[in-house]
Amino acid sequence: MIGVGKMKQYTNVLDKPLTKGKQEVSLSAFAFLFSELVQYNQTQVDNIGELERRLEDAGYAVGARVLELLCHRDKGNRRETRLLGILSFVHSTVWKVLFGKVADSLEKGTEHEDEYMISEKELLVNRFISIPKDMGTFNCGAFVAGIVRGVLDGAGFPAVVTAHFVPVDGQQRPRTTILIKFAEEVLHREARLG
């Protein structure tokens, strides 16, 4: 039969439908690309704080785009207006699409009202990375923190997001926690909405 199994050729790439496409990317390919990103930024900065900031900025760009794509694809263009809503969106949908699984846990901070934490046993981006001792508390998960900040900012929940290693008793490798500290206006709006 003519036409069976033949894909319609689009002359303009912008006309192609936004299908799900291939779900999987080679982990090795991503690991090498990410390693190169870190190495490139290392040559451009003088200190570790700046390196973290650069990785975060790179992630921010990803987060902004991921939010747009997922809102169109998975949520039917519905917008989250509640804090818990956007947090569970990040914790489940965004994580599933980016890393293939939902995040390990989502917790509310006990000390401050505006703090929330997403925890992972080991971030995918950190899977093959061993931080040298002289780099202190540097965490390449700053990239993921940037992604989360990009998503939250784009959705109207400005926040400061950072990645931290949290040592765990009985385990050699520490857990990673993404700490989200929302801006004041978000909490006021949330209180108003009841």
Place this chain on the structure above:
Amino acid sequence: MAAAIYSLYIINKSGGLIYYKDYGSAGRMDTNDSLRVASLWHSMHAISQQLSPVSGCSGIELLQADTFDLHCYQSLTGTKFFVVCEPGTQHMESLLKYIYELYTDYVLKNPFYEMEMPIRCELFDINLTQAVQKDRVAFLGR
């Protein structure tokens, strides 16, 4: 089945020692000696390629002596992994290939590792220790 590994060496393509680990008191060496063994082996490996009566030889794979065996695996890039073990130890070739996989994963994908430099990667050490445990070596030879 005893899988007694005495030591593991990794040398880069120019013959410099980039990783040395010993397991057990037999065959333990200090830094200078291990460096000497590494460059000695690198040269012997290269010379054996020329001396071999068989054409297309890629170097020594196994050296057997009275008190030890030495298994060597050379990757396509010239990095050599060799292990000194008890005579008659099984599954060393597959162990070396597995160690090569660990090297490509935890060393080469680490942005803080400089090529051809000594390996200082925590994840590599952790996974290597797990791989060399006796029951894992037997499992690799399945």
